[in-house]
Amino acid sequence: SQLRGYKVGGTINIVINNQVGFTTPPGESRSTVYSTDVAKAIQAPIFHVNGDDPEAVVRVAQMAFAFRQEFKKDVVIDIICYRRRGHNEGDDPSMTQPLMYNLIEAKRSVRTLYLESLVGRGDITREEYEAANAAFQARLEGAFVEVHEAMSQPVSLVPRPVGIGTTASDHPVVAHETAISRQVVELIGDAHDNQPPGFHVHPKLQQLLTKRVEMSRQGGIDWGFGELMALGSLVLEGKPVRMAGQDSRRGTFVQRHAVFHDRENGQEWMPLRNLSQDQAKFYIYDSLLSEYAAMGFEYGYSVENENALVLWEAQFGDFANGAQTIIDEFISSAEQKWGQHSGVVLLLPHGYEGQGPDHSSARIERYLQLCAENNMTVAQPSTPASHFHLLRRQAYSTPRRPLIVFTPKSMLRLKAASSSVEDFTNGTFRPVIDDEQGLDKNAVTRVLFCSGKVYWDLLAEAQKTGDKTTAIVRVEQLYPTPVDEIKATYAQYPNAELYWVQDEPANQGPWTYIGLFLPRYMNGQVAKLVSRPASASPATGSAKRHAAEQADLVARAFAR
Secondary structure, eight states, X not given: OOSTTTOOSOOEEEEEEOSOBTTBOHHHHOSSSSGGGGGGGGTOOEEEEETTOHHHHHHHHXXXXXXXXXXXXXXXXXXXXXOSSOSSTTOOGGGTOXXXXXXXXXXXXXXXXXXXXXXXXXXXOHHHHHHHHHHXXXXXXXXXXXXXXXXXXXXXOOOOOSSSOBTTTOOOEEOSOSOOOHHHHHHHHHHTTOOOTTOOOOHHHHHHHHHHHHHHHHOOBOHHHHHHHHHHHHHHTTOOEEEEETTTTTOTTSOOOOSEEOTTTOOEEOGGGSSOTTOOOEEEEEOOSOHHHHHHHHHHHHHHOTTSEEEEEOSSGGGGGGGHHXXXXXXXXXXXXXXXXXXXXXXXXXXXXXXXXXSSOOOHHHHHHTOOTTOOEEEOOSSHHXXXXXXXHHHHEESOOOEEEEEOSGGGGOGGGOXXXXXXXXXXXXXXXXXXXXXXXXXXXXXXXXXXXXXXXHHHHHHHHTOOSXXXXXXXXXXXXXXXXXXXXXXXXXXXXXXXXXXXXXXXXXXXXXXXXXXXXXXXXXXXXXXXXXXXXXXXXXXXXXXXXXXXXXXXXXXX
């Protein structure tokens, strides 16, 4: 709570400590004396107070609030109490804590103890208590009757759309065009040549700064600079941007460099904070090493600050496993459960490059399994410009929904995947990108639909072999699924078979979703799959074996 990027002026943390976790006693649930001892790690004051004494609880709460207001730091209140009843209607805690519940059953309730104290001091009379209690019980009874009557009424099911969420069924309003002017491109490029006076750039980074200025004029824009142009253009337009993640300021793969450090004194310089005098705020933080806590914070920030583009980045995509609770309970379903809207963006590095089972897959299949009712957008852009337009579209789209982006690793510096300046000053995000090889569509006998890095592997193979009968189509947005765009693209190839190609094993990646639902919209036609065999592990741990698998996969995609 005292880390840069996470200070909120202090939080009052209240623990209702009933001393039993369902059936687990303190001696079996922790090694510390108090359940609140974890707060000692941040040197927060901890008040332990007897829950049987309501006035002591109030006094402690007042002190805690005064501390928070004065010092802007966390404070913890540990209310020591007990649970008279079980965890639920079917639970009798005396079955597992018999000695404790012998004491509890013989103990008078907090209300009885406090009533005796108030009457004994002459603060109220017993008659006044009886009148207040009767009025309160009447309110409870009235609420119970209302709920019972409501529950007795027949429930009408809400009509649900048939099938999956598609781009045709999704109707977002994008309040601003995603393309920007050449002047803005050059302004963001020039910001990287405007270091503070006396600033000592690290020798290894001076070339990068010079290259970013050149890219803003000549093109060949790589992923890192393309992304910074999306964020920089947004703050120029008055849209605050906040990004956090492990190594996000530099980038896990040394690609972003949103922050530069003086080689001699450590002073920080952020080019995107110096674009114009009236720009919006730009924040970027290296987060604590907890996916669960960090993602949860960014989700909450995105809910409260509706105008900001809020991004959380995983160091590697599969590290988001540590925050699965946040993804399941909030990101994927909060709108349906509570009408709570969030535009949070998850950036999840994904790609099969021989880095092993724990650094290859961001588990695309898991996110697609959570997709329904157009609840979020799942995308895997293949170029810096596509990523740029996607982020800008997200910033200006309503209704606000989470965006899951599977970002690249080796593709970050792939020259073939770079974008021209015109790609940023024209157009918008395209959910499907048709083949760009200039093929005779009537001569094409096979259409390979794919998503992500594998496109560039397939394209390189087609160019190497001179294949003119295979079209390669990119699906940039996986959900809401662009079925109309896929159908329209495939219809241009009247003599071609339909294939889906992916790096991932057959039981993972987009296929588990695409293969199940797409035939409903393709007149029952089922695409043929080219992938790795089904596997318990996302990827092999051997770089040599990975290379052999990848070569085999690409060869099978073109084999006749």
